Amino acid sequence: MNTRQNQIFYKYLVSIAAAMGGLMFGFDIAIISGTVPFIQEHFALSDLALGWGVSSLLAGCMVGALLAGKISDRLGRRRTLLSVAILFAGTSLMTALAGNFTIFVTARILGGLAVGASSILSPLYIAEISPPADRGRLVAFNQLAITLGILASYLINYLFHDIGDDNWRCMFATGVLPSMIFFSLLCLAPESPRWLYQHGRIEEARSILTRIGGKTAAAQEIQAMKKAQRIETTPSGFSLLRPEYRRLALVGVVLSILVQTSGINTIIDYAPIILKSAGNSIDVALFQTFIIGFINFGFTFVAIFTIDRIGRKPLYLIGACGMAVSLILLSAAFYLGHATGYVGLALILMFIAFFSACIGPVFWVLVSEIFPTKVRGAAMSLTVFTNWAANATVVLFFPHVLKQFGGGTTFGFLALMSVFMAVFTWVVIPETKERSLEDIETLWADRPGSSGH
Numbered sequence: 001m002n003t004r005q006n007q008i009f010y011k012y013l014v015s016i017a018a019a020m021g022g023l024m025f026g027f028d029i030a031i032i033s034g035t036v037p038f039i040q041e042h043f044a045l046s047d048l049a050l051g052w053g054v055s056s057l058l059a060g061c062m063v064g065a066l067l068a069g070k071i072s073d074r075l076g077r078r079r080t081l082l083s084v085a086i087l088f089a090g091t092s093l094m095t096a097l098a099g100n101f102t103i104f105v106t107a108r109i110l111g112g113l114a115v116g117a118s119s120i121l122s123p124l125y126i127a128e129i130s131p132p133a134d135r136g137r138l139v140a141f142n143q144l145a146i147t148l149g150i151l152a153s154y155l156i157n158y159l160f161h162d163i164g165d166d167n168w169r170c171m172f173a174t175g176v177l178p179s180m181i182f183f184s185l186l187c188l189a190p191e192s193p194r195w196l197y198q199h200g201r202i203e204e205a206r207s208i209l210t211r212i213g214g215k216t217a218a219a220q221e222i223q224a225m226k227k228a229q230r231i232e233t234t235p236s237g238f239s240l241l242r243p244e245y246r247r248l249a250l251v252g253v254v255l256s257i258l259v260q261t262s263g264i265n266t267i268i269d270y271a272p273i274i275l276k277s278a279g280n281s282i283d284v285a286l287f288q289t290f291i292i293g294f295i296n297f298g299f300t301f302v303a304i305f306t307i308d309r310i311g312r313k314p315l316y317l318i319g320a321c322g323m324a325v326s327l328i329l330l331s332a333a334f335y336l337g338h339a340t341g342y343v344g345l346a347l348i349l350m351f352i353a354f355f356s357a358c359i360g361p362v363f364w365v366l367v368s369e370i371f372p373t374k375v376r377g378a379a380m381s382l383t384v385f386t387n388w389a390a391n392a393t394v395v396l397f398f399p400h401v402l403k404q405f406g407g408g409t410t411f412g413f414l415a416l417m418s419v420f421m422a423v424f425t426w427v428v429i430p431e432t433k434e435r436s437l438e439d440i441e442t443l444w445a446d447r448p449g450s451s452g453h
Contacts, residue, residue: 003214011130011212015138017185018125021081021118022142024088024182026149027175028057028115029265032108033289034157035168042168043101047403051396056105058392060112061119065388068117069124069381077125077192080117085183087114092175112388120384124376127368128194131213131221136307136365136433143361144304147297149178154293197225198374224439245375251428252367252383258421259363260390262323263414264355266398267292267348288345292352299353303361311433312362313425319358320422326351327415334407359421369432 032054040050072080091111098104123142130138156174160167193205202222209218307315330347371379402410 007212007214011134011138013185014129014189014212015126015141016145017182017189018081018122018129019141019145020178020182020185021084021122022145023149023152023178024085024175025115025118025122026146026151027153027178028088028092028111028149030150030293031153031157031171031175032057034154034161035171038161038168039104042165043104045101047399048396049101051399053101053105053108055392055396056108057112057115058388058395060109060114061116061388062112062385062392064113064116064118065120065384066116066381067113068120069377069379071117072121072124072195073377076195077121077128078186078189079191081121081125082183082186084114084117084121085179085186087111088118088182089176089179092172092179096169096171096173116384116388119388120377120380123364123368124380125192127365128192128376129190129208129212131217132435132439133308135369136312137304139365139368140300140304140307140361143356143364144297144300146360147293147300147356151290151293151297152178154290158287158290193221194225197222245372245379248370248372249379249382251370252379253386254424254428255363255366256383256387257390258417258424259359260387260394261414261417262320262355262359262421263327263351263394263411263417264360265391265395266414267352291345292348295349296352296356299357300361302357307361307365308433311431312366313429313431315358316362316366316425316429317422319354319362320418320425322354323351323359324415324418324422326354327411327418331408331410331412331415334411366429366432 036050036054039045039053043049043053045053068080068084087110091107091114094107095104095111098107122145123139126139126142127135153171156171160170163170190208190211191204193208196202196205196208205225206218206222209221212218213221303315326347330344330351333343333347367380367383398410
């Protein structure tokens, strides 16, 4: 291969290595969906206890997200990701071998630490190592990997659902293999060049950037980092409280809440239950859930091919509006008694298609881009912690709310949240495509309502 081909190969190799964290993220949050009917019976769980069994992973995610940014700021992105890969493998095995519900929940919480950490570190690492022109597409690989993990877990759930009483244990145990692949690929990846620069290892950073984009591009990025470092010298400990960062932190928090309260993880985690409530048998519901996972995976390619052309903001608006329409129609179908069979499935697929083609990938790209380098780890921790907190709340109460209020009211509320998401995006979110991470700092500083640096 020539030099240019080597650069492209290396760029994609390290991005795929980091995106394996996204695959494990998707696998761990979705594998529970096919086990729900079986663990509810095995452990004799009430609806609220079942909600805790499912959402306990998310409690761990909140802690993992809160700690990962600070730990990776201190130890490095790559070293922290290697630890996360080991934790994924160990907790997959622990969940599979759980002898009682307490051990099961403990394993899920510990697994959540890994999911929460990877949800920050994988997109952050890819964003910090990517050339500006490719960053949207490469960070979107992380979302593609998430959807692939979800699809794989749905397929495993369907294939293993009738193998015997311990079928749910086998489902969880399959997570060990991709965890070890994740670890192996990370051994081939370098440290983040921006982390290296922040820690005074400038020539190491330059060498990695040169291998990815060539000497000219590396020199330009080093110069941009030097300029950004001169502009901002404040320690990052409590700098999110400073006026110039508060607005950005608030934007990240609101985006995180809206992406969860629009209902994506109610579909991902409870698809079999939703489809059963619409009148399907468990076999049919699990097969239809696999179709949902396939659509989720397939439509993510739309974002990969368009995010660096169309831009972040237009895709987010299209996604939010499309999700709102599909949820309004699903709500109406439940009210009118027409959510059974293919009608309910088609509307859920419509919702998933808009999310995976637009919202899912763009959300992770935005939260990996919008924060200044000096506070990126801490700011992403706050944003993703909020994301998991909102996720946990929605997932915990969803089975109870669905049973008490029915599908019409439940999905009507989720539709309203999608409408709010569209309005917030239109009013607040700027376009960031083809800008360096350092240029985006200036973009936010120049917007109305910002105090600037």
